[in-house]
Amino acid sequence: MLVCPECQSKNPTQNKYCQKCGTSLTVRDCEECGGPVGWEEQICPHCGASMVKPLLALIIPKTPAVESENVELAQGEETEIPEVAALDPNQRYHIYSDSALSPSPHYGEGYSVQVWDSQPLAESYLSSQLSATATLDPNAVLTDSSESQEEGLQQAGVPAMAIPYQLLKDRFCPIIPRLYDAWETPEKTVVLLEDRQNYAGLTQCWEDPDIPLLQVLSWLDELAQLWQNLASLGYCQSLLEASNLRVDEDRVLCLQQLYPDDPEHQPELSALGQLWQRFFSQTGRTLYGPLADLLGGLMEGKITVVDDVRSRLREFARQQEAPDEEENNPEPDPSDEVEEQEMSAGAHEEKMNYPMEGEDVPTIVLPMQLLSLTASGLTHVGGRDHNEDTFGIETLIHSTENPLGKTLQAKGIYIVCDGMGGHAAGEVASAMAVESLQYYFREHWTDPTVLPDEETIRQAILTANEKIYTVNLENSRSGSGRMGTTLVMVLVQDRNVAIAHVGDSRVYQITRKQGIEQLTRDHEVGQREILRGVDPEDAYARPDAFQLTQALGPRENDFVKPDVLFLEVHEDTVFLLCSDGVSDGDLLEKHYEDYLTPLISSRANLEEGLYDLVRFANIENGHDNITGVVVRVKLRPNLDGTPIM
Missing domain, CATH: 3.60.40.10 (PPM-type phosphatase domain)
Structure with a gap:
């Protein structure tokens, strides 16, 4: 089936035009020069502009991956691919010729690489699986229970590695990347994600002197909030890899991918404090006073509750906004803090992150x-x-x-x-x-x-x-x-x-x-x-x-x-x-x-x-x-x- 890019209706693969709206299913206009370009083409033949958006492919071999791909990968190294190769049986997804394989931590011999879609109008493998299951049993996938929904996705044949992205896509948008496609072969599991490698790294933004401390405190608060939500799902490790933490053009904290926790060694909150300490050390930002005490308490295991972390971050943020007031009232009453949060809209202070289910703790606010x-x-x-x-x-x-x-x-x-x-x-x-x-x-x-x-x-x-x-x-x-x-x-x-x-x-x-x-x-x-x-x-x-x-x-x-x-x-x-x-x-x-x-x-x-x-x-x-x-x-x-x- 071909999915119309305009009205999203499905068409037989032999159709040249959408049977509903008449949109061409064979050619499109180049955004640079306006010339006609086939949907399967990677480069505009008229002006040389790229016609595709990179995707990030996570590849987990079921047999030794390096041998099956005839590529030797050393830990921590990137190896150039000698020629463009397709990843799927239908030769739809192709590796960029100038891309490189990168070892993917937490997935054994898995690795990641940039790919492009040569059949962007074709229904994805994932969509086909979900549609088929929904046709047989409408409640098999779309249910109110996360456990039932996960079971339905498993029954639909969705690879286990892709299920978390499908489950969390609405609740954690835009923090986690969009799941584009996923499938399994006898040799490997492949998951395609929205590519966020061009997003700025969190550490890069952290060290920018034009980024105020209040923004950094807001990111810390978001990380703590995410930890609280991802802990029950078993994906806290996603927050402990510095290279996995990204920031989009609107300074929204984003993850490049999800990393599962080791069930035998669940990450502790102290690991998050150690990461934050490393960020401050690497970026040269001054760490002092209550914030230094907070990180010390985290790393030493004295602070073990996320709500305590967020409460201290909010108090430190308040001190930064009103240092004179803090001098006169060094130990504010907790009820005053709640009242201040409730009045924040009238004081022109706004939230800087997205709410999570079950979230009761107020978020750090910034003047906007x-x-x-x-x-x-x-x-x-x-x-x-x-x-x-x-x-x-x-x-x-x-x-x-x-x-x-x-x-x-x-x-x-x-x-x-x-x-x-x-x-x-x-x-x-x-x-x-x-x-x-x-x-x-x-x-x-x-x-x-x-x-x-x-x-x-x-x-x-x-x-x-x-x-x-x-x-x-x-x-x-x-x-x-x-x-x-x-x-x-x-x-x-x-x-x-x-x-x-x-x-x-x-x-x-x-x-x-x-x-x-x-x-x-x-x-x-x-x-x-x-x-x-x-x-x-x-x-x-x-x-x-x-x-x-x-x-x-x-x-x-x-x-x-x-x-x-x-x-x-x-x-x-x-x-x-x-x-x-x-x-x-x-x-x-x-x-x-x-x-x-x-x-x-x-x-x-x-x-x-x-x-x-x-x-x-x-x-x-x-x-x-x-x-x-x-x-x-x-x-x-x-x-x-x-x-x-």
């Missing part, structure tokens, strides 16, 4: 500030003969820099409107709304350091409504003949956000920690009935369930009641504003991990990502106009007043 504010918009006619959607984007950035550092102030206005009223009417209403709102805020949002208040935002929306309503009256439009538009609007001022909407266009917030969250409630009959206490199934059984209860333009201001929401950004975030052509059919809830979560990364191109989403929505929801605006808010630690060690 805006790093970047970027946005992109796109609209498509979809299945209609004309486009009544409109969007607007305005972003103002003010950057200041001096020897003490760089600060960024930004404000942005982002709007999506879905017009209604027929040809040459809906598009007029939506365009009028965008233009009116942009003009209003240019006149009334004069202080770039403060968001407009709720009354100002409501007045802006009512002003837009009045203009459209007046045109309807002047043109003697009445009833359903009146033009109108929905509205969703996001105002951003640094880390502060205001959201306003009228109608059924939506705003979603996407973060790594919380996933996707719909921030607006549709103004339609079905939702109105639910708010009145009607059962959702009964509410949407009405023939008029999806009829709008509010819009801009058809009625005078007394009938327009915008919803306004204020929030503060606590971590790197993507906001999506969209018309219902994108959100229909729960498309975003089902597919946000593929199309929206990747856009949180600084490496992701917003325009390309939004283009992919709109194309996919056109395939799935092609009955309507399709419009989206993505806004990415990136944060970084606020270094003002933070000691650099």
